[in-house]
Amino acid sequence: MIKTIIFDFGDVFINLDKPATLKKFSELGKLPSTEKITALNELYEVGKISTKDFIGKIQHFFPNATAQQIIDAWNAILIDFPEFRLEFLQHLSSSRKYKLILLSNTNELHINWIKENVSFYEEFKSCFDAFYLSHEIQLRKPEVEVFNFILRKHQLSAHETLFIDDTKENTNAAASLGIHTWNNNPQREDITELFTLKSSLF
Known part of the structure; x- marks a missing residue:
């Protein structure tokens, strides 16, 4: 589970x-x-x-x-952040069913642009129990150590954890530790379809 x-x-x-x-x-x-x-x-x-x-x-x-x-x-x-994805995340966060963590290879220029151009950035960030940006933690995907860092810090069991990323190299690294993964294709799939497309995991 x-x-x-x-x-x-x-x-x-x-x-x-x-x-x-x-x-x-x-x-x-x-x-x-x-x-x-x-x-x-x-x-x-x-x-x-x-x-x-x-x-x-x-x-x-x-x-x-x-x-x-x-x-x-x-x-x-950087293009845009559709608000319906925020609504999905807010609903998921309010359910309290899962610990939610963000793990992003993000540099300072990109996150500054997002803070300036995504009006609901703080609302988005507040949905997570932990929010990790690579330039702040000095670790980046697909290094296995970044996943070990999160597993240790939050005392997580790999087989009870799902990692979602559009880059296959990153999901492969997580999977090598026994973490469940979804290598989403942004052209065909949307995060809001998580519980439909990956229903077997929940």
Whole structure:
């Protein structure tokens, strides 16, 4: 029986346009290798470099771009957060049937954009028993340690825990520890269908 549900954020609650950032960067100049941007992103997502340093390093690739153009391009991945998903989460939270945890690979620029552009962000956050952002805890998916951290901290049993994420690499890591998973496809599935599509778990 599931007692705890761990949710991803992007493409579970907030809609993403994952190619948008590279597209916007390409408008600022010649793109570096995606490996270089990915490496910087991974450092930034676990808080190993500051926002100021991150912007500065990106500006090395696009020397004619302003800091604001870099920020806008970086945040282009973020689209919108449909309110019906908040309503689903609020109903789930008020039922008190499950411990609810958010676990997101989220950097400071992205969460600041969300705070500024999602009017109900604080209501959303208050639905969770715990709210973990990678840049704050300095751990990111798909590292197995981030799941061990949550299991230990909240004294959870893996076989009583469900993890939902749109990235297969992340759900594979959780599954390796015995956690139940739903690798949701945001093009075909919605978090509000959880208890219909995954009824066998509940």
